[in-house]
Amino acid sequence: MTASAFPAVETCSSLGRENHTVVADLDGTLLRGRSSFPYFALVAFEVGGVLRLLFLLLVSPLAGLLYYFFSESAGIQVLIFATFAGMKVSNIESVARAVLPKFYLGDIHPESWRVFSACRRRCVLTANPRIMVEASLKDYLGADLVLGTEIAVYKGRATGLVRHPGVIVGKKKADALIKTFGEDRPDIGLGDRHTDEPFMALCKEGFMVPPATPDVKAVTSDKLPKPIVFHDGRLVQKPTPLLALLTIVWIPIGFLLACLRIAAGSLLPMPIVYYAFWSLGVRVYVKGNPPPPPQKSTGTTGVLFICSHRTLLDPIFLSTALRRPIPAVTYSVSRLSEIISPIKTVRLTRDRATDAAMIKKLLEEGDLVICPEGTTCREPFLLRFSALFAELTDHLVPVAMVNRMSMFHGTTARGWKGMDPFYFFMNPSPAYEVTFLNKLPMELTCSAGKSSHEVANYIQRMIAATLSYECTSFTRKDKYHALAGNDGTVPVKTNLKQNKVMGC
Structure with a gap:
């Protein structure tokens, strides 16, 4: 199935969705940006300091090479290992709760949010580690369920590896959706790339989010359900x-x-x-x-x-x-x-x-x-x-x-x-x-x-x-x-x- 088989998200009506269920990807879909590197970099710097950020930056070319030419899953696995290996889980959760929301909420895609916010039940299906994104999505965007990659933990510290079934991409997204919803098909599936198509095909309706152009402005804070008043973190700008x-x-x-x-x-x-x-x-x-x-x-x-x-x-x-x-x-x-x-x-x-x-x-x-x-x-x-x-x-x-x-x-x-x-x-x-x-x-x-x-x-x-x-x-x-x-x-x-x- 090609990307053209799914209409653009702009064609999706948000009216009459009060009892509907939506399942959306995160990077490039719910967010305008398609790269998750800045958010891994924030965790690396805020928990591990400048040396951990340097390590992540050094291995990011390898992650990109694997992601685009060999395996999307392998590229993400490299980023996860470089960022999380050896970190205390409590510190990761703290940064995810106090630092990342400011940056996630500053990059919400207006068309995806229009559809996502109109639905009663909201699910996010992402390849990113669940521990990194769940607090922002549930606390500030009203997500009811977050399905993401699970990191492996040993004695309260992340090992840098991921738990079964691995990084949630491609068919594994579809498997996660089936495991969670069973025969109750979600009403709307939102994605932005061909690896999202397997889970979108399981939804009653699927809509593709095209790459955001410079004229696509992020949703302003007054249109989100909950403003951020208090937050933490040392970096002022999102670290590309x-x-x-x-x-x-x-x-x-x-x-x-x-x-x-x-x-x-x-x-x-x-x-x-x-x-x-x-x-x-x-x-x-x-x-x-x-x-x-x-x-x-x-x-x-x-x-x-x-x-x-x-x-x-x-x-x-x-x-x-x-x-x-x-x-x-x-x-x-x-x-x-x-x-x-x-x-x-x-x-x-x-x-x-x-x-x-x-x-x-x-x-x-x-x-x-x-x-x-x-x-x-x-x-x-x-x-x-x-x-x-x-x-x-x-x-x-x-x-x-x-x-x-x-x-x-x-x-x-x-x-x-x-x-x-x-x-x-x-x-x-x-x-x-x-x-x-x-x-x-x-x-x-x-x-x-x-x-x-x-x-x-x-x-x-x-x-x-x-x-x-x-x-x-x-x-x-x-x-x-x-x-x-x-x-x-x-x-x-x-x-x-x-x-x-x-x-x-």
Whole structure:
């Protein structure tokens, strides 16, 4: 049977499919991209590091040769071995849950999604390892069933081999479909290549997805059933073979550059750090009217800067923008970050009375910065603000922070937080934009009768409006619930739109 025997997916009607079952391939079908290499590369880098990514890149020509000229199954087997051999299964599952969804959901084919989402029961049949794709497909795309290649495991670690019946391609896809559905034929089969035809022929209707052209745009996040608010991973862009090679080549250069940038920020006087950063390729943009340094002779307390939280470096770039060191209070900071930090950092105890007394004492000594979200978020959202700061002083200055990274994210949820500054500064030309908003009017402070929650909500809305962000009711705990894949992900789906201006 030739590919022309199946009509194009564009001819498939999505009306009246509420009780239908759809079975779709993944790469090139549900996704626009036909290559699974970027996703193997993400797992290789996030779990195994740069050396594992290098190993995968070195064997990828062999995998391609086998795939296109000898056996599709053998080519995929090479990628699986190079990526997974020796990895802890728990680490693979963690990356599949916290890192891959961001990249998978950014490449959904619009025509395939139109048909897939219209059906009541959704199944994905793929040659990729099930452990790698299942979390994204079930948690974010509403797949009811994922049939994929099963990797072999020994004592909690992947062996790099695959379990019987092997890599799920060609006739094995048809066998898997028969084993799962029996005589109950699925209504729609979606594929993109001739090796998908055996399982498509078993469906009542089969539709071929042609190779995506540049004008085929991915489905936007607002049209997907569940947006990703919290995610993890160091790589900003999906690592194609070329980008993976550039990343590997850049890492040693970038690390040395990061050390130089960190040394400049740590050792030079703060008034000239701004200029040192610019000379080293770190862009710092300052907007608004920063308040002047406090005058100790007046007897007033210092200003408390309320910052949106992008990375651990927020207080440092605030100090850079002000040309003077501003102490910061934080819930957690690594020892390495404390050592290299050019500003004073004070750990909060999470005991409200103790922390309040500590912050008041610090404000008596001068200005102070706090990030009341408590944790970072990469998406255009603000997390729920802690209201503690509103009770401690009336001298409140909101600060909207934005950063730009082209290669590495300067935040992580699973990795060592001490490396966050290094990864940020390893970007070829990272940037921070610091926007100082107007000082909070006295009539809007707690001294004027406002509750601490009202003050926190007002400040959060000010920052969100400046950045064109949305506010959510999510907390630090919600973030790690979402990353863990438990019921902490539920509010993301149900409350996102209605919490547009919600604060504490």
